Amino acid sequence: xxxxxxxxxxxxxxxxxxxxxxxxxxxxxxxxxxxxxxxxxxxxxxxxxxxxxxxxxxxxxxxxxxxxxxxxxxxxxxxxxxxxxxxxxxxxxxxxxxxxxxxxxxxxxxxxxxxxxxxxxxxxxxxxxxxxxxxxxxxxxxxxxxxxxxxxxxxxxxxxxxxxxxxxxxx
Ligand SMILES: Nc1ncnc2c1ncn2[C@@H]1O[C@H](COP(=O)(O)OS(=O)(=O)O)[C@@H](OP(=O)(O)O)[C@H]1O
Ligand SMILES: Nc1ncnc2c1ncn2[C@@H]1O[C@H](COP(=O)(O)OP(=O)(O)O)[C@@H](O)[C@H]1O
Numbered sequence: 001x002x003x004x005x006x007x008x009x010x011x012x013x014x015x016x017x018x019x020x021x022x023x024x025x026x027x028x029x030x031x032x033x034x035x036x037x038x039x040x041x042x043x044x045x046x047x048x049x050x051x052x053x054x055x056x057x058x059x060x061x062x063x064x065x066x067x068x069x070x071x072x073x074x075x076x077x078x079x080x081x082x083x084x085x086x087x088x089x090x091x092x093x094x095x096x097x098x099x100x101x102x103x104x105x106x107x108x109x110x111x112x113x114x115x116x117x118x119x120x121x122x123x124x125x126x127x128x129x130x131x132x133x134x135x136x137x138x139x140x141x142x143x144x145x146x147x148x149x150x151x152x153x154x155x156x157x158x159x160x161x162x163x164x165x166x167x168x169x170x171x
Pocket of ligand 2: 011012013014015016017018019020082117119152153154156157158159161
C-alpha cells in the first residue's frame with residue numbers, strides 16, 4: 001500500500017519534523033496502517049537520556065533509533081523518525097541499518113526561518129551561549145545530496161507538505 005515503511009524526517013530544529021510526523025501519522029492511520037513515531041526529543045527523555053549533542057552521541061542516538069525502526073518494520077509497523085540527523089554520515093548509518101524500507105526526507109527550511117519560529121526558545125538560548133553545540137548556530141548541519149527527497153517547509157503549508165509526502169509514498 002505504501003512504498004516505504006520507515007519515513008525519516010530530518011532537518012533543523014523548528015523545520016517542522018514533529019508537526020509533519022503527526023500529520024502524516026494521522027493520514028497513514030486513516031489508511032489502516034499501524035504507525036509508531038520515533039522523535040529525538042522523546043527518545044532523549046528516556047532511552048537515550050545518556051546521550052548529548054556531540055556528533056558521536058548524535059550518531060549513537062540515531063543508531064539506536066534506526067535499530068528500533070528496523071525491528072518494528074519487520075512486524076509491519078510503519079515508523080516515522082523525526083531527528084535532526086545533521087551529518088551525511090548519520091544518514092548513511094540509518095540507510096545501512098534500515099535498508100530498502102527507508103525513505104529519507106529533508107525538511108528544507110533556512111536557519112533564519114527556524115530561528116524566527118523559535119518554537120521552544122532554543123535559538124535564543126543558543127545565541128546567548130546558554131546551549132552549546134546547537135545545530136545551525138554552533139554545530140554543523142550538512143546539506144544532503146541532491147538525490148535525497150527535499151520538502152520546503154518555509155514556502156508550503158504543513159498540509160501541502162504532508163500531501164507531497166503521501167504522493168511520494170503512494171504514487
Ligand atoms: N545542542 C542542541 N542541538 C540541537 N537540538 C538540541 C540541542 N539541545 C537540545 N536540543 C533538543 O534536542 C532535539 C534534537 O534531538 P535529535 O535527537 O533530533 O538530534 S540529533 O538527530 O541526534 O542530532 C531538538 O528538537 P527539535 O527542535 O524537535 O529538532 C531540541 O529540542
Ligand atoms: N510547512 C510546514 N511544515 C511544518 N511545520 C510548519 C510548516 N510551516 C510552518 N510550520 C510551523 O513551524 C513549526 C515547526 O515546529 P516543529 O514541528 O516542532 O519542528 P521540529 O520538530 O523540526 O523542531 C511549527 O510551529 C509549525 O506550525
